[in-house]
Amino acid sequence: MSLATEAHRWERWAWVLATLPAVAVLGVAFGLPLLQSLVASFVREGRVTLENYAIVARLYGRDVLYTLGVAGAGVTLTFGAGIHLAGYLRLRAWPWVEFLLKVPLFVPFVVTGHAMRVFLQPSGTLALALSAVGLVPSGARLGIGEGWLGLVLALTWKHLALVVLLLVGAFRGVDDSYLEAAQGFGAGILRQIWAVLVPMSATSLALATVLTLTSMLASFSIPLLMSRGSGPQMLMVDLYYRFGQHGDFGVASALGVVSYVMASGAVYAYLRSVAR
Amino acid sequence: MSVAGRSLLAVTLRAALGTLVLVVILGPLLSLVVWSLAERWHWPAPFPQQLGLKYWLRMLQGDPLRALTRGVTIATITTVLALVAALPVSYLAARRRLPAGAAVLTLFVLPQAFPQLPVFASATVLFYRWNLAGTVPGVVLIHLVGGLVYAVWTLTAAFRAVGPELEEAALNLGASATRTFFRIALPLALPGVAASAILVFLHSLDEFNGTLLVGAPYVTTLPVYMYTASLGYELQIASVTALILMAPGVVLLLLLERFLRAEYLAFFGHL
Numbered sequence: 202m203s204l205a206t207e208a209h210r211w212e213r214w215a216w217v218l219a220t221l222p223a224v225a226v227l228g229v230a231f232g233l234p235l236l237q238s239l240v241a242s243f244v245r246e247g248r249v250t251l252e253n254y255a256i257v258a259r260l261y262g263r264d265v266l267y268t269l270g271v272a273g274a275g276v277t278l279t280f281g282a283g284i285h286l287a288g289y290l291r292l293r294a295w296p297w298v299e300f301l302l303k304v305p306l307f308v309p310f311v312v313t314g315h316a317m318r319v320f321l322q323p324s325g326t327l328a329l330a331l332s333a334v335g336l337v338p339s340g341a342r343l344g345i346g347e348g349w350l351g352l353v354l355a356l357t358w359k360h361l362a363l364v365v366l367l368l369v370g371a372f373r374g375v376d377d378s379y380l381e382a383a384q385g386f387g388a389g390i391l392r393q394i395w396a397v398l399v400p401m402s403a404t405s406l407a408l409a410t411v412l413t414l415t416s417m418l419a420s421f422s423i424p425l426l427m428s429r430g431s432g433p434q435m436l437m438v439d440l441y442y443r444f445g446q447h448g449d450f451g452v453a454s455a456l457g458v459v460s461y462v463m464a465s466g467a468v469y470a471y472l473r474s475v476a477r
Numbered sequence: 478m479s480v481a482g483r484s485l486l487a488v489t490l491r492a493a494l495g496t497l498v499l500v501v502i503l504g505p506l507l508s509l510v511v512w513s514l515a516e517r518w519h520w521p522a523p524f525p526q527q528l529g530l531k532y533w534l535r536m537l538q539g540d541p542l543r544a545l546t547r548g549v550t551i552a553t554i555t556t557v558l559a560l561v562a563a564l565p566v567s568y569l570a571a572r573r574r575l576p577a578g579a580a581v582l583t584l585f586v587l588p589q590a591f592p593q594l595p596v597f598a599s600a601t602v603l604f605y606r607w608n609l610a611g612t613v614p615g616v617v618l619i620h621l622v623g624g625l626v627y628a629v630w631t632l633t634a635a636f637r638a639v640g641p642e643l644e645e646a647a648l649n650l651g652a653s654a655t656r657t658f659f660r661i662a663l664p665l666a667l668p669g670v671a672a673s674a675i676l677v678f679l680h681s682l683d684e685f686n687g688t689l690l691v692g693a694p695y696v697t698t699l700p701v702y703m704y705t706a707s708l709g710y711e712l713q714i715a716s717v718t719a720l721i722l723m724a725p726g727v728v729l730l731l732l733l734e735r736f737l738r739a740e741y742l743a744f745f746g747h748l
Contacts, residue, residue, distance in 0.1 A: 212654055217576055219565035223625050224581060226562065230618050231588050234599035241599070289494075298495055300734065301502050307726025308506070309683035311700045312719045315707045316505040319512055319716065324520050326508035333523035340521035358505065419592030422685050422700075426707055437594045444598045445690075457595020464592050471590040472583060 239461075242454035253455035265459060267433035271349050272417035275356040279364050279413055282357070284406075287368035288394030292380070299369070305362040314426030317355035321346030321427075347429050355427060356417050364409055371405035372398045408470055415467035419460055436460055506723075512716035532713040541702060541718065548698035551613060552681035555620040559677045560670065562621075563628035568658060570629070571636030572644075585629045588622050593686050601690045611695040619687035624677040631676060635669020636662060679726055 245252045257265075290299050305313070320327050323342035331337045345351050375398055383393050399406065421437035428434055436456055444453035461468075512518075513532060515525035536542065569575040570582060588596075600619060601610055609615035639662060647657045663670070685700040692701065699722055707715035 208653075216565055216569060216574075216654065220569060220575065220581070223562035223566050223629070224584065226618065226621050227584055227588070227625060229603075230600055231596060231622050232584070234596045234603055235587075235591065237603065238595050238599040286498075293491075295495075298498050300730075301498055303730060303734075304502055304506075304727065307730050308723045309685070309700065309726075311683070311685040311704060312723050313505075315703060315715055315719050316509050318707060319712060320505040320508045326511065327504065329521065329523045330504075330508075332521065339523070358501070415590070415592075419594065421594050422704070426704065437592065440594055440598065441690075444601075450598070450602055453598055454595065457592070457598070460592040460595060464590065468587070468590040471586045474586075 238454040238457045241450055242458045245451045253451040256452050257455045257459060261436070261439055261456060264434050264436055264439055267349070268418060268436040269463070271352050271356070271435065272414055272420075274349070274353045275360070275417045276410060276414050278353060278357045279360050280406075280410065283361055283364035283368055284399060285391075285394065286361075287365050287372055288398050289390065290365070290369050291372035291375075291398060292390055292393060299365075302365045303362055305359050306366065308359070310359060310420070311422040311426070313355060313359045314423040317351065317358065317423065318346070318426050321351045321354065323347065346427070348432070352424055352427055352435070355423050356420060359423065360413050360416065364413060367405060367409045368402065371402035375401045408474070411466045411470045415464045418463050509716045509719050512712050513720055515713060532717050535714065536717055536721065540697075541699075541714070544697050544699050544702040545721070547613075547696065548682055548700075551616055551620065551696075551698060552678045554613075554617050555624050555681040556674050556678045558617070559621055559624035559628045560632075560674055563625055563632055563673075564663075564670075567629050567632030568636050568662060570633045572641060582629075582633075585626055588626050594690075597687045597690050600687075604691055610691055611693065613696055616688055616692045616696050616698070619691045620681040620684050622687070623680050623684065627676045627680055628673050631669060631673040632666070635666040635673065638669065639665045675729065679729075682725070683722060 242253050243249055243251070286298075286302065289295070308316070319325055321343070323344060323346055325343070325346055327346075328337065328341060328343040331343075332339045332341060337343070345354070379397050379401065380393055383397050388396060419437060420435060421441065424435040424438050425441065428438060436459065440453050440456040440460075443449050443456060511525065514528045514530070516529040516531050517527040518525035536545070566575065566581065566585070570578055575581055597619060604610040604615045604618075609618065643665070644657050644661050647661050648654070652660070682698075683700060684698075685704065688696065688698050688701055689704070692698065697705075699718055703715050703718035703722065706712075706718060
């Protein structure tokens with residue numbers, strides 16, 4: 202009996218040891234770099250200082266606002282479209298549209314960036330297609346691709362898939378009897394969406410909003426591929442150039458810490474979802 | 478409005494909505510297809526002057542082929558390592574036998590919640606110190622961050638779905654915990670393990686942010702190759718590469734749509 206217990210104890214320890222490689226990899230390739238960037242943001246030329254943040258405020262203050270603005274507009278557009286599409290799909294089955302809306306889930310961010318660059322740039326395929334059907338004169342240049350609007354459209358295109366997926370799931374969790382009651386009072390589709398489905402899925406909706414906002418604030422490859430190199434930039438593009446071209450890890454880290462603060466809502470939401 | 482008028486309006490609106498979704502979703506993707514086939518396309522002609530497979534054939538040699546094989550190699554190594562490392566964590570977590578379980582699981586969500594780029598830039602500084610920057614092991618290590626997160630979460634869900642009853646029966650009959658895992662839990666969870674492997678593989682194949690920073694300048698995978706081509710206005714080459722990158726995912730969606738549960742699908746949104 203005691204032999205068996207001894208073997209049991211060894212086995213349990215072996216199992217715990219087997220979890221260590223995964224924890225160690227995340228510690229080395231994520232935890233340690235995260236801590237290092239926090240520390241490096243307060244160090245410049247070997248001294249502890251706030252100078253990196255002063256530089257961020259001076260050079261990148263406008264870009265912080267631009268990033269918040271683009272992400273805010275992207276979230277508004279994504280959920281404006283997503284709530285109505287998901288609500289409609291909950292109330293009226295429409296399999297091929299539901300399938301189509303899932304496609305961007307499988308299109309990587311960096312591919313989305315290139316596709317939108319080709320599609321939306323002033324002489325891009327959208328401008329050419331519109332001129333082919335006679336909506337704009339031949340050779341017309343569209344201005345939407347280069348500025349904030351093109352970026353908002355590209356971010357929305359990529360994020361809409363996940364939002365619709367999450368919302369359709371949440372809306373399907375709402376019992377039919379509530380919707381039938383609303384219909385009994387003469388509620389149309391819009392009314393059923395906003396008066397029944399949305400309030401009854403508030404938790405899922407809030408979680409999806411926070412995740413989408415963070416993802417858009419921290420987006421890198423889409424703005425990197427779509428930016429024209431002048432005018433305001435998304436924060437992650439600034440960070441990349443500050444780090445890669447100027448070799449300025451201090452200011453890059455301070456930009457990173459600013460993005461951590463902007464993402465803190467998502468960190469909180471994720472931690473709560475683990476706690477549950 | 479009459480009933481007939483109302484239903485006519487509803488049908489029209491539905492058709493308009495369907496067309497809008499079709500154009501918005503497929504428009505950018507179709508433009509990639511056209512560019513990948515455009516051997517000659519002078520602006521402002523609405524269609525290419527000459528179509529052909531020249532640029533697709535160019536993918537079969539030289540730099541793009543090297544980027545493809547290198548990416549597949551890295552993705553294969555990443556997938557094997559991530560699954561082997563994640564299996565014990567997920568199994569113990571699913572059976573609530575993981576010491577400091579909540580803290581460990583938190584570690585496996587944080588990379589999902591934090592902006593990646595500043596962390597990866599910082600990792601690049603560390604990797605330079607350790608001679609890992611610009612090497613395949615360095616890129617695998619950075620791919621493992623996302624890979625482990627996906628693997629741990631999908632595998633934990635897979636083991637939870639199996640349920641502990643059969644394992645308890647095996648343990649009561651005198652099988653060791655390890656034997657129970659290999660003979661009962663792992664075979665039952667195999668579909669989940671396969672889904673997890675596909676997810677980790679696609680994550681690694683498509684990973685851009687970490688590869689760009691850590692891999693530069695010696696390790697070029699397809700996403701980095703596509704980025705360089707796109708910025709250099711080699712739009713045909715970049716479009717061919719883009720289509721190759723999204724092909725596995727779209728094929729997967731077509732084949733497995735009805736088998737992939739929503740919670741797995743949601744993971745793909747982060748690729």
